[in-house]
Amino acid sequence: MAHFVIVGILVIVMTVLTYLGLDAAGLAKQMHPVAASAQAAPIDQLWHWEIIVISFLLSLIVVPMIYSLVVFRQKKGEMKDGEHFEGNTNLEIAWTVVPLITVVIFAYLGAYSLGEVRRVDPNAMVVNVKAQQFSWTFEYPEYGFITTELYLPVDRQVVLKMEAVDVIHSFWVPEFRVKQDVVPGRITEYRITPSLEGSYKVRCAELCGTSHAYMEAPVVIVSSEDYADWTVAQIKIAEESKTPDGQGKLLATKNGCIGCHSADGSAMTGPTWFGLYGSDVKLADGSTVVADDAFIAESILEPTVKIVEGFPPVMPPYALSDEEISYLIAYIKTLK
Amino acid sequence: MKGFFSSALARGLFWQLIGTLVGAGIVTGIRPLMGLNALDTFFFTEPAWVLGGFFGALFFLGGSGVVSDWYKWARGIDTPEHHEDHHTGAAKYINVSLDHKVIGIQYTITALVLIGIGGLFALIFRTELASSQLQFLTTDMKLFNQNGPQLYNTLMSLHGMIMIVSILLGTAGFINYVVPLLLGAQDMAFPRLNAFSFWIAVPAAVLLLMSLFLGGFDTGWTGYPPLSARAPVGMQMFFLGVFVAGWSSILGSLNVIVTVLRMRAKGMTAWRLPILVWAALATALIALTATQLIGLSFQLVMFQRLFGMGFFDPAKGGNPVLFQHLFWFYSHPAVYVFILPGLGVISELLPVFVRKPLFGYRWIAMSSLGIALVGFVVWAHHMYTSGMNEYLRLPFMYSTLLVAIPTGVKFFSWVATIWKGKISTPTPMLFVLGGIVVFLLGGLSGPPNATVSTDLQLQDTYWIVGHFHDTIFGGFVFPFFAAIYYWFPKATGRRMNETLGKIHFWLMTPSFFVLSLGMMYVGLLGMRRRIVDYDPALGIDNAHFILTIAAFLIALSVIIFLYNFFNSIKNGEKAEGNLWNSRSPEWQVPSPMPAHNYEQPFEVVGEPYDYGLNDGGFVKFVEPAKSKKH
Amino acid sequence: MAHSQNKSSDLGQGVVIFVYLTVLTILEYFVAVSFNATSLLIVVAVIKAALVMYYYMHIYKLNETDESDENSYEYKTGTNRIGLWLFLLSDAFVFAGLLVMRSNLLGLTRPHLNQVLGLGVTAVLLISSFFMNRGETAMKHGDIKGFMNNTIITFVLGLGFLLGVVLVEWRLAAHEGLVASFGNPTVGPLGGVFYMMTGMHAFHVFTGLIFLGVVWNNARKGVYTAEKHYPVEAAAVYWHFVDLVWIFFYPALYLIGTAVQ
């Protein structure tokens, strides 16, 4: 009997210590990093309960094990058998039923928590998200502009209607606690209510190819006034880019070209566009071509025909109209 | 060396090479017939590689000689039921043998080689992860037609799959070696099929490794399309390799089930089966059936790539999420294939070292089946964020949580077994105890993944990576080492060095705790899975550096183990009797076992784990019964 | 009636079952052409499958094992039977997976196929199963000649099925546009599903034919006797299994839902 009492106390002590240790590391009461959405609250709450149960179950198993190891150890040279004790049906039933009850409680809590996370606000604003290797673009249908940063007003629910162009990606802002895959051929929904102003990042969480690690885009939560200002500014930018090269830049954003081609000479999956126009391009087969209109058009429509030296043939073909291509060329011309 | 070149292994590999060329040649030869120019592309096009890879595996089997008996049967020639091995010593293990003990060791050694290779890959990419930014896997470097990040993805994906194959082979290893001995059988039910199951795994491993050299693949071990529909040819070799390895697993489990059903000694009723046999049976049920689905899902992607069939291509009306369902229908139950045999080993060894009966034997036996069965209906918990039907998430959350119950039964019963036992801790017992604690951590990190809303955060982070390294190490790696230390004397008549064994344990266990808990920690801080580089702003550079050190320490401990293993075969201390003072039948006879196992058959007269009781033991050896017929 | 020892009543049983199967198949066909009744079709398929499993594949034999002596032929045959059935169970998961794929991708649509041909090849396969059963029964009663003759008929019918599917049906389907790179954006992956399902089944028919050829040849050499002919039984069970799969694939591809061009 004394053994049970000691072990019981030790279990409680270890549970408390484990919990306090985790809490000291900042991992018990909430998940990391800071919570920046209303949806984070029920998730962090569920996590907290789980941590408590985990601390307890860990102690419940480990403590009696270690205790037995120390106390009931076979002494040196001793060759004794333990007490003959085959089992106890009541005990077995108890440790089937008690975890069953625990599990049922967690099933309920889990369903409840999910319900909270999925709670729908009919006034939610909509942003269309497009994911492709390896960039994110955001379209604001209310205003008709497209950006590469996601600006959202605080405390207003937003529904992201997301679609992937090529392969599966996953939209994840760790501070929002919610993650949703973005799948080609279907629109998936991501519903969130930002609650804390600040700058975050959406990080692609589904392996999508070579530059998956870098498939990030800024997410900025601002007050509703700042948000209104921002939309005005964006509309103005959209107005101003009615020029051919402005349109080209827009197309490059919209089609995700900027995911692989930089405008400033830095290396990405594809060759940079900086100084491209009119330059001599070395091809993988050893020949050289001049990057004129025809070459660029061909590179967009049928990228696999002429492969630039030193790059993998991974660029997908784009069925763009002649007009669109001319805009893109106009834009590329400006990059010097 | 001369012996090596005439061995089945060498012949098989040689013929695999020939087969690859023949297969590729056939495709290349067909091209002109279809009006395509044979010479405008390089000899090996993608279809050529695929048929080549496939033929390679077939030729391997023909060349190594595992199918020659069947070929004779097909021509109406009978072959003797049991050949004695005509090879001795090490040569026995690189030639075809029908003896389950030899096959078990072949499996085990192959598994160790694969763990070494997979671990080596882990060390490479862990080194890259030691700090943020790209260190040596840069975009400028080029190897096997891949730049640094691509190579990272290939190594990471291959690490996953090679390790998984090595688990399948490792569990098959000790199951093959031990189960017939525990049952009192002369061999497995189908010895030729048993040899076939092992040998088919060898070309499978070669195919898997070939993918590294053929442009690699960057999908992770899960191979989700559409990404896998676009990856380089290496993807096809990966699919093919897994497909072939799957057959090894399917046929091996078929054999285990039949053996357990038909080859038991007299008196060995269901409730007197050694617990490891129950575990093997539950495992085999999963592997026999579910494995077909990973084969099918991979085959469908292969065909989509080869013929343009639009199964998973949304542009053609296909459904990428369907793949995930087919894939996880296998790959979730598969995780229980990884652990059930290991948990069986834990349950089998605990009573021996605590000198007490296994507490709640029947409950433990049934919990294995329970885990296996419930395991079939939880697969979509890997897909909470995949965009599948929303309402499906709840039933899968409930079923997943249920798995905790039979698993819990095991833990509580183990604790009750240990409680008040007369515990001694030689190396196998250390690994058993380590395994329990490590698996507990892994198991307890499961429910947060199972509840949907927390998983929305945890999915695809290092938390998950930590979760499954814990479950896999606790459920497989630790028990595997325990099994090797425990049955090594049975197989060789010598025991492994205790001191080195203890060093192995005390080096590996703390390092592993650092590794897995560290993974969970960085995961919670926002570290995503499958990335070659992470944001320094996360502030996890130091943590990652420590993880890398831990990884190298684990590798060091494994190297010590490997030295101990191979050295002890020749130089180990002699141990021929009942070294662990066990009740199990295989320890009642001298080691190593003769070719046909028991000289005298035995009958079951007691309970398998009645330690502490002075009864007549578990089994009694009897005079061979006179055959009634023949 | 399944345990009869008398040859002519054994053969008679085969005929009766064949008649049942034929009637059900015709019923199935007419149900499908006249109205939409997916669940009815599933019920009919399950009944057919049960008949085949019990009377043609003799699943009850799994229980009939001689436990007396581990080294007897009978005991080993019992062991082999379990092995074979486990293999079939495993294989069934492939086909089940294909059916899942079909229902997920196509739902209540199906490829536009030649109904007469479909019914034709189905009938050929069914008849081949009938002769397979006769062949096996003959062997059980020591009639090697009868076994060989029936097996040849089975083989020829099986070959007819294989060629009917691979040479005729595949071409016709190709004309219907099902191949147009297997997944045609407007109609979805009909072609891919059709070719994958029939192809996987045809592969099994092909291996079944090889198996038949092997046992036929060995019977010719006199390897089998009335008491010892497990390979013959195995070949027969495998052949019926291939038929069993088609019992589900036929409605899945030809009868369920509405045809899409």
Ligand code: HEA
């Ligand atoms: C050896 C393998 C193994 C084992 C045994 C498990 C066991 C479990 N796993 Fe794990 N899992 C993996 C290997 C394994 N897993 C792998 C490889 C992946 C990643 C795949 C990939 O994406 O690459 C994964 C991923 C994974 C996911 C998907 C995560 C994601 O990607 O989003 C989930 C979600 O539910 C999950 C849950 C569970 C649960 C609930 C268990 C349960 O079986 C655990 C049960 C055990 C216990 C709970 C502890 C003991 C019980 C008690 C002490 C009783 C009392 C307990 C309670 C009342 C809670 N696992």
Ligand code: HEA
């Ligand atoms: C059996 C299963 C198993 C085992 C044992 C391990 C062992 C290890 N794994 Fe694991 N790992 C997986 C299964 C396993 N892993 C799976 C399934 C994935 C998922 C992949 C995916 O996402 O697709 C994964 C992913 C994975 C990741 C995540 C990668 C990413 O998401 O980007 C990491 C990162 O640290 C990692 C690290 C390690 C380390 C350091 C070890 C160490 O324990 C390794 C220690 C080293 C050795 C054991 C080798 C020692 C031997 C020698 C050096 C001698 C060489 C000898 C010969 C060649 C004969 N692994």
Ligand code: CUA
């Ligand atoms: Cu997009 Cu990863």
Ligand SMILES: [Cu+2]
């Ligand atoms: Cu799972």
